[in-house]
Structures are given as C-alpha cells and as structure tokens.
Amino acid sequence: MNLKIRIGFNPGFRTLYSGLQLKQFIDIGDKYDYDSIWLSDRFIGDDPLLEPTIALSLIAAYSTKLKFGTSVLALPLRNPVILAKQLATLDYLSNGRLLPAFGLGQHDPIQYKACGVDIKTRGSRANESIRLIRRLWTEEKVTHQGSFFSVEGVSLLPKPCQKPAPAIWIGGRSKAAQRRTGMLGDGWLTSQTTPNEISAGIRFISSIAKSHNRNIDPNHIGTTMGFYISKRPLRDLPTQWSTPNERTDISPMEYTAIGTVDQIATKIKVFIKAGASKFVVRPLGRSEEHLDQLSLFGQEIIPIFHK
Numbered sequence: 649m650n651l652k653i654r655i656g657f658n659p660g661f662r663t664l665y666s667g668l669q670l671k672q673f674i675d676i677g678d679k680y681d682y683d684s685i686w687l688s689d690r691f692i693g694d695d696p697l698l699e700p701t702i703a704l705s706l707i708a709a710y711s712t713k714l715k716f717g718t719s720v721l722a723l724p725l726r727n728p729v730i731l732a733k734q735l736a737t738l739d740y741l742s743n744g745r746l747l748p749a750f751g752l753g754q755h756d757p758i759q760y761k762a763c764g765v766d767i768k769t770r771g772s773r774a775n776e777s778i779r780l781i782r783r784l785w786t787e788e789k790v791t792h793q794g795s796f797f798s799v800e801g802v803s804l805l806p807k808p809c810q811k812p813a814p815a816i817w818i819g820g821r822s823k824a825a826q827r828r829t830g831m832l833g834d835g836w837l838t839s840q841t842t843p844n845e846i847s848a849g850i851r852f853i854s855s856i857a858k859s860h861n862r863n864i865d866p867n868h869i870g871t872t873m874g875f876y877i878s879k880r881p882l883r884d885l886p887t888q889w890s891t892p893n894e895r896t897d898i899s900p901m902e903y904t905a906i907g908t909v910d911q912i913a914t915k916i917k918v919f920i921k922a923g924a925s926k927f928v929v930r931p932l933g934r935s936e937e938h939l940d941q942l943s944l945f946g947q948e949i950i951p952i953f954h955k
Contacts, residue, residue, distance in 0.1 A: 680946020720819030722753025830856025
C-alpha cells in the first residue's frame, strides 16, 4: 500500500520557551506545512520541559491547523480519569487535532516516588489506564473495577471530537512497548531506532496484534528523529549534540539525519522503506539554532514528502 507520509516536529529537549517563544515554533509549523508539533513529558529533572497537557492548550489556541501530540506522555504517573478528561477537552476544543502517545516515562525511581507511584507497577498500571481511557472516550457510562482504579457509572462529557476516539499511540523502543502496541495501541511511536529495528518491530507488533485479533494500521508507524542541516556533509555526530539517554550500543548517526538537504531526504526515505510513515523531527545543535533549522527543514525537505 502507499503510505501517507507526514512530518511533525519537537522543538527540542533543552529549549526553555515562554508562551511567546512557543508561538514562534507554532508559526513555523503553520508557515511551512508541518503536520504536527509534539511536546515531551517529564515532571521533574534538569531539562526545562513544560507540562504538555497545559502547553498543548496554547498550541490549540495559537494554530487552527497544526495537530499536536505528546512524545510521549508518562502514563503511569497520571490518574487516567483526569487525563481522559483533559485530553478529551483538548481534542474537543481543537476540532479533533489531538495525537495522544503514551509511554512509561523515564525509568527514574525518584520521579515515580515523587508522584506517589510504585515503579514496579508501571507496566500493568499503564495497560489498565489505556483500557479505561478508551472506554471513557467511547462509552456513555463506564463501570470499571481494576487493580489500580475503580469507577462506577461514570460519564465523561464532552467526548473527543475524533470518532470513535483519538488513536492511542504507544511510545517506546523496547519489546514491552511493541507488545503493548500490538495488544492495546492504535499506533507505534519509537525513538532512537534504526530502520532495521523498525522493520523488526513492525513484524513483532503485527504478530502480537494478530494473536489478539487486532490490526495495526500500517500508516500508524512513527519515529522521532534528530536532524541537523549542514551546508557540507558531516560524518559524525558532534558530542555536544547528544540528547538525553543517548544509546551507547550503536552510533547516533544510525538513527539521526545529519548533513546536507539531499543526505537528510535520503535518510528519511530509508526509514520510509523500513515501514515508518510518520516522523517527529527534532533539531540538534545549539538551542539558538532550532528555529532556523526548523525553518530550513520546512523550506527544503517538507515539500519533498508532503505531496
């Protein structure tokens, strides 16, 4: 089948932006026809990340066409009833532009302890939350008795604009995340992943989905990708461009796009051949370069793929 290629962007892990600065990123997204904008999630830590469910409301107001998502939301740290209400409100107010992607968050005992959640339960807690959120979005009244959450005769209104509900993407590179996608998710958003790993992941997800009498839309396979456009070819990723939790088993050059416009476009095509159709690109380099890098990407590379 012909995949529908769409490219969104993440402003950057270490970019601290005010509302006005965030609007600059949104304006670039609108101007250059990016598909979507994505915000990362971390409650505590050294990186100055905005709380995404609140920051996304600003994006919904500033733009009338950009979709917006979470890359990815730390689901076990949140109450699923409250989160279902927040996300339904965002989707309702934005006329269906929400792209929810859920993960387990960083394997950080300090963060889990700060949020009052046992890190040992994060996988099972996430699974139960996904099921409950989807029911709250689609059913008139929900009664649920689970290991972590209990509701009786609960109605959540207004429902999300997207029908029957927003597609829930599962974030993560691990086998557990892939298994969760096949069992419960509507799509897979991976990161720091090579083309070969994406192809293998798709096969594994498909096998899990089939064993649960489910299907994952081939158009619902995405990857985040760091990029830097240079006027000259670059062979190596400079150490100052490293990102949080960088892989140590392989070179970052295997899952990033660094170099000239032609080199980056070629790299994206390799990922498309592997089965990815949705991309969340993230500018590397110094934070003061990020706006220019996203503008250049929008001018030179977006038109190649958004036909």
